[in-house]
Amino acid sequence: MSGNIYIGIAYLSIRKGGLGRGAIIGLDGVPHGLVEDLAHRGVMPNFRELLDEGVLKPMRSSIPAVSAVSWSSMMTGANPGVHGVYGYTEFLPGTYVVAYHSSRWLRAPPLWRRDPSRRYVIINLPATYPAGEVNGVLISGFVAPDLERAVYPRELLGELRELNYKVDVDYVRASSSPLLLFKELAETLKTRVEVCRRLVERLKWDVLIFVVTGTDRLEHFLWDAYRDEGHEWHGEFLEYFRHVDEAIGEVVNLLGEDDALMIISDHGMEHLEVDVNLNRLLEDWGYLKLENEPKRSYNAIRHGTKAFALDPSRIYLNRVGHYPRGSVEKGDEERLLGELTELLQDLRWRGRRVIRRVYRREELYHGDAVDKAPDLVLVPEEGFNLRAGLFREEAFEEGELSGKHTEWDALLYVRGVERDALPESPSIEDVLPLFQRLMEGEPS
Amino acid sequence: MKLHNAHKTCWNCPAAILKGNVDFRACGQSLEAIRRRIEREGLLIECARLPDLGHFEPTITFEECPEWRPTKYGYLLENMRVMILGIDGYLGWTLALKLGALGCEVSGVDCFLRRKMVRELGTDSVVPIYPMEERLKAAKEVLDIDIKFREINILDREKLGQFMREVQPEAIVHYGEIPSAPYSMIDCNHAIQVQYNNVIGTLGLLFLMKEICPESSLIKLGTLGEYGAPLTGRPLFEGLFPADAVLRWRGREWSLGGELTPRDPVSFYHVSKVQDTFNIYEACKYWWLRSYDVMQGVIYGVHTDEVAADPRLRTRLDVDEWFGTVVNRFVAQAILGMPLTVYGEGEQIRGFIALEDAMECMVRLISSPPEPGQYDVVNQVSGLHKVSELAETVARVAAEFGYDVKIQRVENPRVEADYHPFEVVSTKLPNELGFTPKVPLEVEIRRMFELLTQPHIVERIRKVAHLIRPRTWWSGEKKVVETLEVYRPGTRRRRGFKPRLITDRERFPVSKVEEVERAVEAIGGGEGGDGNKG
Numbered sequence: 005m006s007g008n009i010y011i012g013i014a015y016l017s018i019r020k021g022g023l024g025r026g027a028i029i030g031l032d033g034v035p036h037g038l039v040e041d042l043a044h045r046g047v048m049p050n051f052r053e054l055l056d057e058g059v060l061k062p063m064r065s066s067i068p069a070v071s072a073v074s075w076s077s078m079m080t081g082a083n084p085g086v087h088g089v090y091g092y093t094e095f096l097p098g099t100y101v102v103a104y105h106s107s108r109w110l111r112a113p114p115l116w117r118r119d120p121s122r123r124y125v126i127i128n129l130p131a132t133y134p135a136g137e138v139n140g141v142l143i144s145g146f147v148a149p150d151l152e153r154a155v156y157p158r159e160l161l162g163e164l165r166e167l168n169y170k171v172d173v174d175y176v177r178a179s180s181s182p183l184l185l186f187k188e189l190a191e192t193l194k195t196r197v198e199v200c201r202r203l204v205e206r207l208k209w210d211v212l213i214f215v216v217t218g219t220d221r222l223e224h225f226l227w228d229a230y231r232d233e234g235h236e237w238h239g240e241f242l243e244y245f246r247h248v249d250e251a252i253g254e255v256v257n258l259l260g261e262d263d264a265l266m267i268i269s270d271h272g273m274e275h276l277e278v279d280v281n282l283n284r285l286l287e288d289w290g291y292l293k294l295e296n297e298p299k300r301s302y303n304a305i306r307h308g309t310k311a312f313a314l315d316p317s318r319i320y321l322n323r324v325g326h327y328p329r330g331s332v333e334k335g336d337e338e339r340l341l342g343e344l345t346e347l348l349q350d351l352r353w354r355g356r357r358v359i360r361r362v363y364r365r366e367e368l369y370h371g372d373a374v375d376k377a378p379d380l381v382l383v384p385e386e387g388f389n390l391r392a393g394l395f396r397e398e399a400f401e402e403g404e405l406s407g408k409h410t411e412w413d414a415l416l417y418v419r420g421v422e423r424d425a426l427p428e429s430p431s432i433e434d435v436l437p438l439f440q441r442l443m444e445g446e447p448s
Numbered sequence: 449m450k451l452h453n454a455h456k457t458c459w460n461c462p463a464a465i466l467k468g469n470v471d472f473r474a475c476g477q478s479l480e481a482i483r484r485r486i487e488r489e490g491l492l493i494e495c496a497r498l499p500d501l502g503h504f505e506p507t508i509t510f511e512e513c514p515e516w517r518p519t520k521y522g523y524l525l526e527n528m529r530v531m532i533l534g535i536d537g538y539l540g541w542t543l544a545l546k547l548g549a550l551g552c553e554v555s556g557v558d559c560f561l562r563r564k565m566v567r568e569l570g571t572d573s574v575v576p577i578y579p580m581e582e583r584l585k586a587a588k589e590v591l592d593i594d595i596k597f598r599e600i601n602i603l604d605r606e607k608l609g610q611f612m613r614e615v616q617p618e619a620i621v622h623y624g625e626i627p628s629a630p631y632s633m634i635d636c637n638h639a640i641q642v643q644y645n646n647v648i649g650t651l652g653l654l655f656l657m658k659e660i661c662p663e664s665s666l667i668k669l670g671t672l673g674e675y676g677a678p679l680t681g682r683p684l685f686e687g688l689f690p691a692d693a694v695l696r697w698r699g700r701e702w703s704l705g706g707e708l709t710p711r712d713p714v715s716f717y718h719v720s721k722v723q724d725t726f727n728i729y730e731a732c733k734y735w736w737l738r739s740y741d742v743m744q745g746v747i748y749g750v751h752t753d754e755v756a757a758d759p760r761l762r763t764r765l766d767v768d769e770w771f772g773t774v775v776n777r778f779v780a781q782a783i784l785g786m787p788l789t790v791y792g793e794g795e796q797i798r799g800f801i802a803l804e805d806a807m808e809c810m811v812r813l814i815s816s817p818p819e820p821g822q823y824d825v826v827n828q829v830s831g832l833h834k835v836s837e838l839a840e841t842v843a844r845v846a847a848e849f850g851y852d853v854k855i856q857r858v859e860n861p862r863v864e865a866d867y868h869p870f871e872v873v874s875t876k877l878p879n880e881l882g883f884t885p886k887v888p889l890e891v892e893i894r895r896m897f898e899l900l901t902q903p904h905i906v907e908r909i910r911k912v913a914h915l916i917r918p919r920t921w922w923s924g925e926k927k928v929v930e931t932l933e934v935y936r937p938g939t940r941r942r943r944g945f946k947p948r949l950i951t952d953r954e955r956f957p958v959s960k961v962e963e964v965e966r967a968v969e970a971i972g973g974g975e976g977g978d979g980n981k982g
C-alpha cells in the first residue's frame with residue numbers, strides 16, 4: 005500500500021478532534037488546472053472560497069486513466085493489482101467475449117464494506133453497478149444499464165423515478181446537438197443535487213460521496229469550447245461549470261464546518277488531436293489476425309494471433325491455455341513483449357512520438373489480482389487518444405471527440421489542511437487513506 | 449459442415465436483453481443508441497438465461513453457446529419458450545406437439561373461434577378433434593409433453609398481456625387469425641369480422657410485444673395470396689425486392705432493392721394479411737421488434753409423427769367450401785365418389801406445402817431468429833401446382849385405393865385470372881435455413897386416403913358433403929356454382945403457363961444437405977434436442 009507511507013506523519017495539524025463525518029465530492033474528468041483557472045476567473049466562486057480554506061493539488065490518476073479503474077482505486081485505496089479492475093472491459097473467462105464492468109469484479113473491499121459501522125450516502129459513484137448492500141444508500145454511477153439495480157436500497161427507486169433521476173446523459177442525444185447536451189447536463193445535475201439534498205437532510209450519515217459525471221461528458225464533447233474563447237459554445241461551457249460550482253456550494257452547505265471535505269477528480273482531460281487504433285497497428289505489424297467479421301468483435305480473433313488490445317491502452321498476449329485460440333507459448337512471451345515495446349516506443353505520427361511510456365504489468369501493478377492484468381499498458385504523448393479500435397481501417401484517425409483523459413493532472417482538494425500536509429505527488433490511491441485520517445481528525 | 453444457424457450470435461438470440469450502447473471514448477451510455485443503431489461497437493447485452501455473465505457484447509455463436517443445442521433442424525434454444533397463438537387450429541396444434549417433442553416449453557392461447565365459426569356454418573372437422581382439455585391430457589400421456597394453455601381471445605389485450613408476462617415467450621408463432629378467403633367474402637359482417645379479428649389482433653399483439661418481450665421473435669403467418677399473381681409474370685420475391693431489381697421509367701432507372709414488393713391481395717381475408725404485413729414492418733422499424741412474415745403456400749395433409757401418435761392428438765381437417773383447402777377437399781370428394789370440383793379453367797397456379805414440411809419450416813424459423821429490428825419475409829412453399837393437375841394427382845392416388853374418380857369444371861365464384869404466369873422465389877428456407885422438402889405430394893395424399901377412408905371419418909365427410917361445392921361468390925351472390933364440364937383424369941389437354949419455382953438450390957446442393965444430416969447425426973442431435981456439443 006504505497007499510499008500509506010506518509011499517513012501517520014503529523015500533518016493534519018489544523019484539524020482538531022473531528023466528529024468523524026466527511027464528504028468527498030467527485031468531479032469526473034476535471035483537471036486540476038481547469039478548476040484553478042475557473043476559480044480565479046470568477047466562474048467558480050464557491051471553489052474560490054474553498055481554496056482559501058484548504059489545499060488544491062494535481063493528482064496522479066490510475067493507469068490506464070479511465071473511470072472504472074480510477075474510481076475503483078479511490079474507493080478501495082488500492083492498486084489495480086489488488087482490486088482487479090483494469091478497464092471497463094474484460095473477456096468472459098476462457099473466451100473472447102467482451103464483458104462490461106460489474107461491481108462484482110472488485111476484489112478488494114470498498115470503504116463502505118471495510119468500515120460498515122459508518123452510515124453512507126453515496127450518489128453516482130462510478131463502477132459500483134450493480135449496487136450491493138451498504139449501511140445507508142448507494143446509487144451507482146456509469147456504467148449502469150438498469151436504474152433498478154443501480155440503487156440500494158430498492159425502496160428509493162420510486163422517488164428517483166419521480167424526479168426523473170438519470171445515471172448519465174444519453175450520449176447519443178447529446179452528440180446529436182450541443183443544445184441537447186447542455187439541456188441533458190443541466191437536468192441531470194439538478195436532479196442529482198436534489199437527490200443529495202433530500203437524502204442528506206433525511207438520513208443520519210457519516211460519509212457522503214457525491215459525484216458529478218457531466219463534467220467529463222461535456223469535456224469529451226467540447227473541450228475546445230473551454231480552451232477557445234471564441235468558440236461558439238464557450239459561454240455555455242462556462243455556464244455549466246457555474247452550475248457545477250453552485251452544486252458544490254449546495255453540497256458543502258449541507259455539511260458541518262467540522263466535517264472533513266475533499267474534492268477530487270478521477271483523471272484529467274486535454275485536447276484530443278488524433279485517435280490511435282492499437283489493434284489496427286497490431287494487425288499491421290502481424291501480431292493480430294482477424295476474420296473479416298466485425299460483428300463477431302474479438303471473437304473474430306484467429307489462430308496465430310500473438311497480441312490484442314483492449315480499451316483504452318491495454319495490450320495482452322494471446323496465451324495458449326488462456327484463450328480459445330491462444331497462440332503464445334510461455335517461452336515466447338519475453339521476446340514478444342520486447343518486440344512490441346520497441347515497436348510502440350518507436351511509433352511516430354507526422355514525426356511526433358506517440359507513446360510516452362510502455363509499462364510492463366509488473367512495473368504498475370502488485371497484488372493478488374495481477375494475473376488478470378494486461379501485459380503492457382501504454383501512456384500516450386499529449387493529444388494522442390489511445391484506444392483498442394478493433395476493425396478500424398486506419399491506425400490514426402482524426403479525433404472523433406474534443407477531449408481525452410490524462411493520467412497526471414487529476415485534482416485533489418482537501419479542506420482544512422496545509423499544503424505540506426499532503427503527499428508531494430499524491431495519487432488516486434491515496435485518497436481513501438487520507439480521507440479516513442481526515443475524518444478521524446487524527447490529532448497532531 | 450455446420451448447422452444452418454451455427455454462426456448466428458447473441459445478436460439474434462431472444463435471451464439477449466439489449467442494454468444499450470456504451471461509448472467509452474465519450475464515456476457515455478445510451479439505450480437509445482441501439483434503437484438508432486448508430487454504433488455497433490460497445491453494444492451491451494445481458495443474458496436472461498445466464499445472468500451471472502453480467503453485461504457483455506453479443507458475439508457468442510449458437511454453436512458456442514451452451515444454451516443452444518443441436519437438433520436436426522439446427523441449433524435450438526434449450527427448453528425454448530414458444531407461445532403459439534391459435535394453438536387449437538389445424539397448424540397450431542400440430543406445431544405445438546412438434547415443438548413439445550423437440551423439448552420446447554410450449555404455451556398457447558386460443559378462443560376456439562374456429563370451432564365456433566365452423567359450428568355456425570353447420571360444418572365440422574372431418575377428422576375428429578378433441579376438446580382442448582383432452583388434447584392436453586393426451587399430449588402428456590402419449591408424448592410426455594406439457595403444454596401451458598389459456599383460453600384467451602387475442603383481442604383481449606389485458607388477458608393476453610398477463611399471460612405473456614407470465615410466460616415470457618422467446619418466440620411467438622401467430623396462427624391466431626381467421627384463415628379463410630371465402631369466409632371473408634360471405635357478406636359485410638364476415639368481411640369486417642375477419643379484418644377486425646386479424647388486423648386488430650395482430651396490431652395489439654405488436655404493442656404487447658414491445659412492452660413485454662421485445663427480444664422475442666414473431667413468426668407471423670401471412671399467405672402467398674398476399675402477392676396475388678401478377679399477369680406480367682414478375683417473380684414473387686420474398687417480400688422485398690432483391691438488391692439488383694431495377695425500375696426503369698422514361699429513360700431513367702432506380703434500384704428497388706430492399707423495398708417491399710407490391711401486394712395484390714385476392715380477397716378481404718388476404719387484405720387483412722397485407723395490412724398485418726405493413727403493421728409488422730412498421731413495428732420492427734419503430735421499436736426494433738423482429739419478425740419473420742411467412743408467406744405460406746396452401747397446406748395439405750394430415751400427418752406428422754406426433755399427431756398420428758394417438759387419435760386424441762389428431763389435428764383438424766376441414767373440407768367445406770369456407771375452410772377446406774383444395775387438396776384436402778379433393779381427397780374428401782374422391783372418397784365420396786364425387787367428381788373433383790375445379791374452378792373455372794383449373795389453370796390457376798398456386799404454391800403448396802405439406803403439413804409436415806410446413807412444420808419443419810416453422811421449427812427452423814423459430815430456431816433462427818432475425819436480428820433486432822429485422823423484418824424478414826420467407827416464401828414457404830415446396831411446390832407450385834395447377835389446380836387441374838392437383839385434381840389429376842388426387843385422382844391417380846385415389847385409383848390406387850380403388851376409387852374411380854372424375855373431374856368436373858365448375859363456374860369460378862372467385863375473381864381471379866384463369867390463366868396466368870406464376871414464378872415464385874423461395875431461396876431463404878432452402879439455403880439459409882437448411883430446409884429440404886421431404887414429403888412429395890403423392891406421399892401425403894396417400895396418407896390422407898389412409899386416414900380419411902376409415903369408416904367413422906367417411907361418415908363425417910358424408911355429413912358435410914353438401915357444403916363442399918361453393919356457393920359464396922366474390923360478387924356477393926349466393927348460389928351454388930354450376931358444372932361446366934366433366935372429364936376423366938388424363939384426358940384433358942394441358943394448356944396455359946408453366947409455373948416456375950426458384951430455390952437457388954445450386955447454392956446448397958443435395959450433397960451438402962446430406963452432409964448436414966450426417967453432421968447432425970454425428971453430434972447426436974435427435975428430435976429430443978438432447979445432443980451434446982462437441
Ligand SMILES: NC(=O)c1ccc[n+]([C@@H]2O[C@H](COP(=O)([O-])OP(=O)(O)OC[C@H]3O[C@@H](n4cnc5c(N)ncnc54)[C@H](O)[C@@H]3O)[C@@H](O)[C@H]2O)c1
Nearest residue numbers: 534536537538539558559561562601602624625627669747
Ligand atoms: N392452412 C393453410 O393452408 C394456410 C395457408 C396459408 C396461411 N395460413 C395461415 O396460417 C394460420 C393458421 O391457419 P390454420 O389453417 O391453422 O387455421 P385455423 O383456423 O385452424 O387456426 C387458427 C386458430 O386461431 C384461433 N383464433 C383465431 N382468431 C383468434 C382470436 N382472436 N383469439 C384467439 N384465437 C383465435 C382459431 O380459433 C383457430 O384455432 C392462419 O393465420 C392462416 O391464415 C394457413
